[in-house]
Amino acid sequence: MNDLTTTTKLLTLLNVSATQSGKRRRLYEEVLPAGEKLNKRKPVQFTAPDDDSSKEAEPSPTEKETDAIVVDDGHEGVADEDQGTSDPYETHFGIKPIDLTDSSRSQVDSRAWAITRTKYGRLGPLSISVPEGSNPPTSAATGETGLLERLKTPFKARQGKQPQEQTMYQNDLLSVLSTNRDVCLSSQPYEVQTCMREAISLHALNHVTKKRRRILKNNERISNATKADANASTPDDVQDQGFTRPSVLFLLPFRSSALTWFRALTCHTPSPAYQIENQSRFMTEYGLPPGAVDKLASAEPGTYPRDHVETFKGNIDDNFRVGIKMTRKSVKMFTEFYGSDIIMASPLGLRMSIEKEKGADFLSSIEIIVVDQMDALLMQNWEHVQFVFSHLNQLPKGSHDTDFSRVKPWYLDGHAAFLRQSILLSAFESPETRSLYNNRLTNVSGKIRNEKRWPAVEIPEGVNQQFISFDCINPKDELDKRFNHFTTQVLPAVLKSAVQSVNTVVFVPSSFDFIRVHNYFRKHAGVSFAVLSEYSTNQEISRARQAFFLGKKSFLLVSERFHFYRRYKIRGIRNILFYGPPDHPQYFPEFLSYPFLDDGVEASDITCKILYSKYDWFKLERIAGSDGAAELIKAV
Incomplete structure (x- = not known):
């Protein structure tokens, strides 16, 4: 002033x-x-x-x-x-x-x-x-x-x-x-x-x-x-x-x-x-x-x-x-x-x-x-x-x-x-x-x-997790770059697989990204899916969870805000797509543990893909640990 x-x-x-x-x-x-x-x-x-x-x-x-x-x-x-x-x-x-x-x-x-x-x-x-x-x-x-x-x-x-x-x-x-x-x-x-x-x-x-x-x-x-x-x-x-x-x-x-x-x-x-x-x-x-x-x-x-x-x-x-x-x-x-x-x-x-x-x-x-x-x-x-x-x-x-x-x-x-x-x-x-x-x-x-140096979170041994990076120079373009890479690279590869195209959860941290991904699935994905967001009613949540568990819906879209407020355990998961690393690091091992709520599930049956950029440093550090996150950022 x-x-x-x-x-x-x-x-x-x-x-x-x-x-x-x-x-x-x-x-x-x-x-x-x-x-x-x-x-x-x-x-x-x-x-x-x-x-x-x-x-x-x-x-x-x-x-x-x-x-x-x-x-x-x-x-x-x-x-x-x-x-x-x-x-x-x-x-x-x-x-x-x-x-x-x-x-x-x-x-x-x-x-x-x-x-x-x-x-x-x-x-x-x-x-x-x-x-x-x-x-x-x-x-x-x-x-x-x-x-x-x-x-x-x-x-x-x-x-x-x-x-x-x-x-x-x-x-x-x-x-x-x-x-x-x-x-x-x-x-x-x-x-x-x-x-x-x-x-x-x-x-x-x-x-x-x-x-x-x-x-x-x-x-x-x-x-x-x-x-x-x-x-x-x-x-x-x-x-x-x-x-x-x-x-x-x-x-x-x-x-x-x-x-x-x-x-x-x-x-x-x-x-x-x-x-x-x-x-x-x-x-x-x-x-x-x-x-x-x-x-x-x-x-x-x-x-x-x-x-x-x-x-x-x-x-x-x-x-x-x-x-x-x-x-x-x-x-x-x-x-x-x-x-x-x-x-x-x-x-x-x-x-x-x-x-x-x-x-x-x-x-x-x-x-x-x-x-x-x-x-x-x-x-x-x-x-x-x-x-x-x-x-x-x-x-x-x-x-x-x-x-x-x-x-x-x-x-x-x-x-x-x-x-x-x-x-x-x-x-x-x-x-x-x-x-x-x-x-x-x-x-x-x-x-x-x-300041804190974070250790890597503990996940079930044997789970196949893949960190997928995309390049972005300007942080203002990060949202569009992430959406483009997800819809043109990550999701098409998943849909080509008979195993990964069913029993798949898509976890989206940002509410704005969640709306964007939801609209894309509704108009272009061509697959059956259910939605769990912070605005879902109890009846909608019950129907979505049951339809996904019974295999009536191949994909389940979950927002981080939904999990923050509800913290439901979700059954029927075999594949997990993280549209971005979650803000809350404890959510990462939680979702990777949910498949084992079902009987007869082996660690080799579970796949996990995490999409990230160099602007996800804080989130990556809490999941992969400070040293692991540094290595992931170098690969971008």
Whole structure:
């Protein structure tokens, strides 16, 4: 964004704000009554949560008036935990971030990154990118997490009750997160995912708490200055806010994911003194309906693949959004976005909210975004994720009662995206997630991603598998080249064989490719076939599976999204054509094992063909292993 556009928009916002008298401060920035100290200890009575989950607890007049005080009410005062200029929060999100320079912004814009590789504790090999010309990192992290003591103490106590390996993993992760660099973690073991979410939640809570404490401390300074001199101007160093209140965004695929992160957040809150308002309503709306049984979670181990259980247990509705307000003694669920500190939403839910309001001003001041289960988001609609990222940290269209004298300078300059910390979590990397990492993460402090060397997947011994390559120079032509090679080379060779032209499954990873292949079979292939897609009804699925197993249909077209959502075992397979390697590596050995569900099948009876190009590197690496994929790419 050029400086002229930025200046014009900000002048417009300032003019709008000036015309709204009495609305220069937000509700959580109210100036205290004269003679009253911010950190004065006051008795506050919290009512028990209403048993009726449909009702939101109404705060008493006392609570309304002292909400800003309750946030940091305590004997220690407001500033007792300030870390000083060495605090990672102050050095990155303070008034003058040390890494935000004209040079660093220029290097990020031109994608000029200096890349170093290192191995860091339990996180393993890491690739660290910083803008060229910046001081290269000597390690992945500083070793100092900068956690506030009132968060660190109960966290350490909680760590004492878990395995040492998980504690070491959390400490390494918190150390990396404290650098405020972007972090991309893929292929993390299931055993560490719970403790990983707890560490990231603690980092987010620490961020929100420090921001709130800074605001309240400056409120007190302004109040004291006003009492001393009624004509005193606002101090110059109280710029402590963004345009709007929300500063942390969790982007998640399902309601069950939101429930998981809610538990991770609230595990750091002291109990039973801490109150969670509207908790029963949240559990009702984001959990399973009363009386419902989760067949995935309740099934015996081994009945369903573990990754399928972890992804789909619980409420899998993908249209949701909820605001969360954090105070010192309560977590308030279902708060209005502009009064929230944290937003949890699915990409679809957030997009619908943006389009309904015709604006995304509540995303203008997001300083930390956590995107979890990107592998699941890929199976939904990746365009929604791109849409959300395109609306992050844009200059707002309205003033929203903003006190512009309190807005940090780099917000006014339109540089918020250069400081936002993005935390990306996925079971694997894909071209879409790597593109997001390369093009949407513009943190001037740098970015970190873990690297992994993949072993080859194990398949039944003796199965004849053939990797078929096609040449493609321009990635824009890859879709057409793949379709042309499949329809002119691979499929005709299969149809000429009496053995391979029956009992054949065609597995298509991309939904767009699936539609194209389906239309070709319908118009030109001249063979009987059935279809299993994510849009197939239960009756259609049953008929297709039965017709294929009985030999009434020679071919069965299967989309990866169908297998992702349904995970059916398919009988009657003797030949498998992979239109492209699957994104999920576990699907490859699964399909090669399905023929052995039938009696009397030998490994020599099974054929497998995999069509690939050099742009399938990520998928090939997870199937053939890092070394095997390198050899396959050389053959292209």
